[in-house]
Amino acid sequence: MTKAIRIHRTGGPEAMVWEGVEVPAPGPGEVLIRHTAVGVNFIDIYHRTGLYPTPLPTVLGLEGAGTVEAVGPEVSEFRPGDRVAYANPPMGAYAERRVMPAHRLVAIPSDIADDTAAAMMLKGMTAQYLLRRTYAVKPGDAVLIHAAAGGVGLILCQWAKHLGATVIGTVGSDAKAELARAHGCDHAIVYSREDFTARTRELTGGAGVAVVYDSVGAETFMGSLDCLRPLGMMVSFGNSSGKVPPFDIGMLSAKGSLMLARPTLMTYTARREDLVASAAELFEVVERGIVRIEVADRYPLAQAARAHADLESRKTTGSLVLMP
Numbered sequence: 302m303t304k305a306i307r308i309h310r311t312g313g314p315e316a317m318v319w320e321g322v323e324v325p326a327p328g329p330g331e332v333l334i335r336h337t338a339v340g341v342n343f344i345d346i347y348h349r350t351g352l353y354p355t356p357l358p359t360v361l362g363l364e365g366a367g368t369v370e371a372v373g374p375e376v377s378e379f380r381p382g383d384r385v386a387y388a389n390p391p392m393g394a395y396a397e398r399r400v401m402p403a404h405r406l407v408a409i410p411s412d413i414a415d416d417t418a419a420a421m422m423l424k425g426m427t428a429q430y431l432l433r434r435t436y437a438v439k440p441g442d443a444v445l446i447h448a449a450a451g452g453v454g455l456i457l458c459q460w461a462k463h464l465g466a467t468v469i470g471t472v473g474s475d476a477k478a479e480l481a482r483a484h485g486c487d488h489a490i491v492y493s494r495e496d497f498t499a500r501t502r503e504l505t506g507g508a509g510v511a512v513v514y515d516s517v518g519a520e521t522f523m524g525s526l527d528c529l530r531p532l533g534m535m536v537s538f539g540n541s542s543g544k545v546p547p548f549d550i551g552m553l554s555a556k557g558s559l560m561l562a563r564p565t566l567m568t569y570t571a572r573r574e575d576l577v578a579s580a581a582e583l584f585e586v587v588e589r590g591i592v593r594i595e596v597a598d599r600y601p602l603a604q605a606a607r608a609h610a611d612l613e614s615r616k617t618t619g620s621l622v623l624m625p
């Protein structure tokens with residue numbers, strides 16, 4: 302048995318129950334991990350509310366770091382005592398201990414702490430594929446990043462700046478604007494009081510940006526299309542404010558032959574070689590100090606509901622970590 306945060310029904314944070322769950326012995330190709338830190342991500346809220354349907358009951362969570370306690374048959378890459386991290390299904394990270402397929406794990410470099418690893422794997426590999434693969438940012442590109450002071454946002458800002466972009470970010474408050482600017486954001490727009498579309502046009506001399514990284518969804522999608530230059534790339538990768546409603550694709554031609562992507566990390570790291578390459582690139586930018594990982598808050602694992610309430614009420618910045 303182990304203690305875990307499980308949901309038996311979808312709903313608010315109160316649906317999250319701290320209870321005992323069975324942990325099987327690791328089977329072929331599997332590893333038993335004792336978590337030392339667990340990452341909190343907005344996707345955990347989508348699973349909890351049912352926006353992304355999942356079979357119930359389920360232990361929440363897709364991201365964790367910890368120590369290998371035991372390995373099953375046919376596992377050659379890891380052994381007991383190794384420090385490992387992951388950021389993908391199967392769900393079940395909000396637990397003291399769990400079993401994971403070995404081929405979904407990466408070793409944590411010795412100079413990266415476990416809580417930093419738990420704070421960066423999912424958000425950082427997302428930033429890696431968005432900036433390097435979905436749209437490869439080039440020096441001189443103007444880019445727009447929504448929720449720039451958030452977990453993914455702060456990593457995107459720093460990395461995009463390093464790639465030579467002019468970084469425009471949107472944020473919900475002046476304090477968040479300051480934080481985004483301290484992490485590579487050249488122009489922070491407080492979109493709760495400023496029209497981010499008009500301001501982005503103004504900041505780019507009317508030209509528009511090469512790419513918009515939009516994780517806010519419903520509230521920003523249409524405005525984001527109007528921030529793009531002709532042939533620009535709209536990357537819709539999240540729904541923090543709700544799902545983007547269906548729309549007429551003819552709008553993409555009318556607004557300048559725009560491209561639209563709706564990517565997910567799960568596709569970009571589905572193959573083991575892509576997972577390893579993405580993690581390696583992330584570890585490199587963190588180890589070189591190009592990207593600082595901000596663990597803004599730590600919560601006891603048993604109080605994960607509090608972390609969810611804070612994240613969805615827009616109170617937080619950077620990454621949140623649960624401590625078992």
Ligand SMILES: NC(=O)c1ccc[n+]([C@@H]2O[C@H](COP(=O)([O-])OP(=O)(O)OC[C@H]3O[C@@H](n4cnc5c(N)ncnc54)[C@H](OP(=O)(O)O)[C@@H]3O)[C@@H](O)[C@H]2O)c1
Binds near residue numbers: 471473477566
């Ligand atoms: N597709 C993928 O592969 C992938 C992978 C990772 C994450 N994501 C997405 O990226 C986004 C960021 O994830 P995260 O874990 O780093 O969270 P986060 O950005 O730290 O938190 C969400 C932020 O979104 C902004 N927001 C705007 N409208 C909101 C609303 N109505 N309710 C709540 N928040 C709102 C808030 O910032 P302001 O106050 O500054 O507006 C809030 O702090 C999420 O949408 C997530 O689903 C997608």
